[in-house]
Amino acid sequence: MTADIIVLGAGSAGLAAAVTAARQGARVLLLERHGFAGGMGTASLVHTFCGLYQIDGEEPVLANPGFPAEIAERMLHATGARGPVKMGRVWVLMQHPVEFVRIADELLAGSGVEVLFHAEVVSTRKSPEGWSLGIASRGGLIEAACKVLIDTSGDAVLAGMLGGEADLTEPARLQRPAYVFGIQGVTGGESGLQLAGRIVGGVRNGVLPKEALGLHFRASGRVAESFGTIDLSGTEEGDYDPLDAACLTRLERSGRATAAVAIDFLKREAPGWEGAYISHWPVRAGVRESRRWKGRHLLTGAEVLSGASHPDDIALATWPLEFRETNRGPKLRYPESEQPAGIPLGSLIPMGLENVFTAGRCLSCDHEAQASIRVMGTCFATGQAAGMAAALAAKGESPEEAPAALRKAFG
Numbered sequence: 105m106t107a108d109i110i111v112l113g114a115g116s117a118g119l120a121a122a123v124t125a126a127r128q129g130a131r132v133l134l135l136e137r138h139g140f141a142g143g144m145g146t147a148s149l150v151h152t153f154c155g156l157y158q159i160d161g162e163e164p165v166l167a168n169p170g171f172p173a174e175i176a177e178r179m180l181h182a183t184g185a186r187g188p189v190k191m192g193r194v195w196v197l198m199q200h201p202v203e204f205v206r207i208a209d210e211l212l213a214g215s216g217v218e219v220l221f222h223a224e225v226v227s228t229r230k231s232p233e234g235w236s237l238g239i240a241s242r243g244g245l246i247e248a249a250c251k252v253l254i255d256t257s258g259d260a261v262l263a264g265m266l267g268g269e270a271d272l273t274e275p276a277r278l279q280r281p282a283y284v285f286g287i288q289g290v291t292g293g294e295s296g297l298q299l300a301g302r303i304v305g306g307v308r309n310g311v312l313p314k315e316a317l318g319l320h321f322r323a324s325g326r327v328a329e330s331f332g333t334i335d336l337s338g339t340e341e342g343d344y345d346p347l348d349a350a351c352l353t354r355l356e357r358s359g360r361a362t363a364a365v366a367i368d369f370l371k372r373e374a375p376g377w378e379g380a381y382i383s384h385w386p387v388r389a390g391v392r393e394s395r396r397w398k399g400r401h402l403l404t405g406a407e408v409l410s411g412a413s414h415p416d417d418i419a420l421a422t423w424p425l426e427f428r429e430t431n432r433g434p435k436l437r438y439p440e441s442e443q444p445a446g447i448p449l450g451s452l453i454p455m456g457l458e459n460v461f462t463a464g465r466c467l468s469c470d471h472e473a474q475a476s477i478r479v480m481g482t483c484f485a486t487g488q489a490a491g492m493a494a495a496l497a498a499k500g501e502s503p504e505e506a507p508a509a510l511r512k513a514f515g
């Protein structure tokens with residue numbers, strides 16, 4: 105298989121990158137190990153688009169034009185929601201993972217991206233034409249070649265394969281993972297606060313494990329359907345490693361076991377929960393932070409807080425620094441500047457590699473900046489920019505023109 109551009113990973117960033125590059129006329133192959141696109145926003149049931157809108161403001165104002173605005177509009181249409189909702193100082197758009205999968209299928213088909221699901225990239229090497237990839241599929245190993253690569257794997261997996269420069273925050277400070285699952289059959293009753301009180305009581309009485317303290321619920325927008333989210337500590341020993349299969353296995357088991365016992369408890373104890381049941385497990389536990397590329401520019405938390413701009417900015421970061429370094433809820437730090445920080449093209453260009461770009465939660469930034477730029481609204485924007493830069497590179501033009509090309513295409 106050959107393509108001008110191969111996009112590795114079809115999460116929010118990879119979807120935006122693939123669609124954008126294909127719309128620029130490139131032959132794009134998108135490789136995804138799961139059976140659908142959306143990444144954390146579908147496989148891990150994360151159900152809110154954050155970072156689409158500017159902070160504050162009486163009305164929601166879209167931060168980044170082009171793909172982020174387009175997907176917001178499609179999601180609003182699909183869910184029938186009236187619009188984004190304001191939570192404190194930020195506007196968020198509720199999204200439904202089922203609709204996200206469908207919208208992604210439509211966008212990919214409509215833009216002519218060639219897609220391979222159930223295709224896990226397991227090796228990458230330089231070739232005379234560009235890059236050659238080994239892909240594990242059900243029938244065995246297949247090869248694909250391209251001129252330009254985009255790593256939107258969330259884990260900077262290419263860095264692992266190529267020995268590229270990358271970073272991973274120490275286990276104790278890594279943003280904690282969480283387990284999101286679907287619930288049906290709740291017919292009303294108690295508020296989130298009352299349910300939290302019941303859970304605390306259950307833990308105190310020894311009926312529930314202490315992991316259940318991290319559990320909270322949000323209505324999905326569909327009749328009698330909710331999502332439960334359990335913030336996990338990683339591991340008891342503080343050795344959380346989002347790249348380690350044994351550690352991820354412990355997360356999956358702990359998430360499922362806690363969810364099952366907590367829903368049984370609420371069925372017995374909480375009015376309106378008598379007929380509740382777990383309707384779906386996620387494909388995988390949610391990982392907020394993992395390995396990040398080191399690129400030509402390393403975006404810092406200080407830059408996000410001060411509203412820094414760069415000559416090669418390709419998107420705006422409009423989410424506060426959301427720290428989840430423990431499983432006891434978020435700690436938010438809002439930018440001091442009214443002007444949102446820019447994310448430069450240099451953060452999408454891994455050091456020392458030609459014709460490789462990255463985007464999404466593994467782009468080049470420090471732990472603090474990742475606490476902002478990891479949200480899906482921002483991932484759509486950085487993915488779009490990586491797609492534009494890759495399309496220019498594939499045509500033999502300078503990817504440095506991407507900021508200007510983005511302004512020309514989307515204003």
Ligand SMILES: Cc1cc2nc3c(=O)[nH]c(=O)nc-3n(C[C@H](O)[C@H](O)[C@H](O)COP(=O)(O)OP(=O)(O)OC[C@H]3O[C@@H](n4cnc5c(N)ncnc54)[C@H](O)[C@@H]3O)c2cc1C
Pocket residue numbers: 112113114115116117118135136137138141142143144145147148150151152153154155223224225226256257258259261281282283284389390391392463464465466478479480481483
């Ligand atoms: C519990 C939790 C709650 C969150 N809450 C919110 C929220 O409310 N709002 C918000 O906007 N964001 C939220 N986030 C953050 C957000 O969901 C993610 O940071 C974002 O979705 C990351 O997008 P991405 O495209 O960079 O990576 P991902 O979504 O992780 O996508 C990467 C894709 O690459 C694929 N892949 C990886 N390796 C390979 C390989 N070798 N071969 C083939 N495919 C591969 C994966 O299967 C995946 O589909 C939350 C995250 C978590 C975990």
